[in-house]
Amino acid sequence: MAVDTTSADRQAIARLMLEGIIVTVKGNSEAVAVECHWAGGVQTHHALRRPVAHLTQMSNHSALLERIQDLHASGHKAPMIAETLNAEGWMPPKQRATFTADMVRQLLHRIGISIAPHRGWVTRFKQREPGELTISELVARLGIPYSTIYTWIQRRVVTARKVPVLSHSLWLIRVDEAEFSRLRQLRHGMTVPQPLCES
Structure with a gap:
């Protein structure tokens, strides 16, 4: 289009070219998929986010609460967590x-977590076994997003267990040198992640 085409003209042209739109909401969540059907048979797909009233409606709410718990347990106060x-x-x-x-x-209050910080607890609590890392520590070692590790836990790609700590719980992941090598390969896309075999 010409640089001097008005916004109204652009909208009018789009309406002429657009034959139909299919909007699909994923359950009751914020995730919205939009499929546009254009003249000539071309289709485009777009992912949008709609506002929802409650945290539990969000598709990633469990991972979000886990992340908030992890940051709080590491000693971060509310402003830094935000x-x-x-x-x-x-x-x-x-x-x-x-x-x-x-x-x-x-959110901390809603899930029953004390807001008072507890710095340094990670190296002290008794439930931790040799070779176990928190999600934060594994993120730092591998340089990957938190969401990737949560996905690995859900798909049982890593050996993880949840332990009670103070007023909440925390994931611990068993990682030795061989496991680090395997996770580095997954990190760089060299292999397809598969669930660990039952022992």
């Missing part, structure tokens, strides 16, 4: 685009 969530691309429900410290405090 800043970290925003930097990592997490988004809250409703129409707000970013988390605030107050929102984090409300």
